[in-house]
Amino acid sequence: MSLRGTHEVKGNCQIFRLTGLLDAFSEPVFRKVVGQYIDEGPYDIILVLSQIDFIDSSGLGALVQLVKQAQNHDGTLQVVTNPRVTQTVKLVRLEKFLSLQTSLEDALANLKNKKK
Numbered sequence: 001m002s003l004r005g006t007h008e009v010k011g012n013c014q015i016f017r018l019t020g021l022l023d024a025f026s027e028p029v030f031r032k033v034v035g036q037y038i039d040e041g042p043y044d045i046i047l048v049l050s051q052i053d054f055i056d057s058s059g060l061g062a063l064v065q066l067v068k069q070a071q072n073h074d075g076t077l078q079v080v081t082n083p084r085v086t087q088t089v090k091l092v093r094l095e096k097f098l099s100l101q102t103s104l105e106d107a108l109a110n111l112k113n114k115k116k
Contacts, residue, residue, distance in 0.1 A: 002020050002021040002023065002025050002026045003018060003019075003020040003021060003022055003026035003029075003030055004018070004019050004020050005017055005018035005019065007037065009042065010108075011042075012042045012044060013042055013044040013045065013046055013108075013111060014037055014038075014042055014044070014045050014046070015046045015048065015104070016034060016037075016045070016046070016047050016048065017048040017051070018030075018047065018048065018049055018051065018052060019051040019052065019053075020051075020052065020053060021052070021053055021054045021055075022049070022052055022054070022055040022056070022058075022059030022062070023054060023055070023056045023058060023059055024056060024058040026059075027058040027059055027061070027062045030059075030062055031062040031065060031066065034047075034066055035065075035066060035069055038066065038069050038070050038073065038075070039069075039073075041073065041075075042075070043070055043073040043074060043075025043076075044070070044075045044076050044077075044111055045066070045070050045075065045076065045077040045078070046077075046078050046079075046080065046101075046104065046107045046108070046111070047063070047066075047077065047078070047079050047080065048080040048104055049079055049080060049081055049082065049085050050080050050081060050082045050085075050103075051082070052082065052084070052085050053084070054084070055084075055085050055088050055089075056088075057092075060088070060089065060092060060094065063077075063079065063094075063098055064094065064097070064098075067097065067098060067099075076099065076111065076114065077098075077099065078098075078099040078100075078101050078107040078110060078111070079098045079099060079100050079101065080101045080102070080103060080104050080106075080107050081100050081101070081102070086100060
């Protein structure tokens with residue numbers, strides 16, 4: 001499989017750490033698995049994509065769908081990124097919608113600030 005990852009619940013959020021390729025091949029399983037976790041809660045999600053080597057339009061589409069799914073549960077989805085992923089996301093002008101963060105610590109702090 002071209003995409004691997006781990007999952008943990010920390011406080012009231014779920015953290016997914018992913019490595020590899022988020023592309024048309026891995027997207028269906030990625031979206032299904034993360035979507036099931038979103039439906040089970042907690043609904044605030046952090047996707048750590050800092051070790052992702054490549055993301056294509058299928059991967060971006062999955063991220064958009066997962067953001068909407070989290071929002072349907074009154075949750076949030078934030079993406080911890082790397083320069084390659086950031087560049088791809090900015091090409092399609094989704095950086096604000098996908099709530100890009102530079103580190104897991106920044107994402108956790110942002111989550112605390114939004115809950116105040």
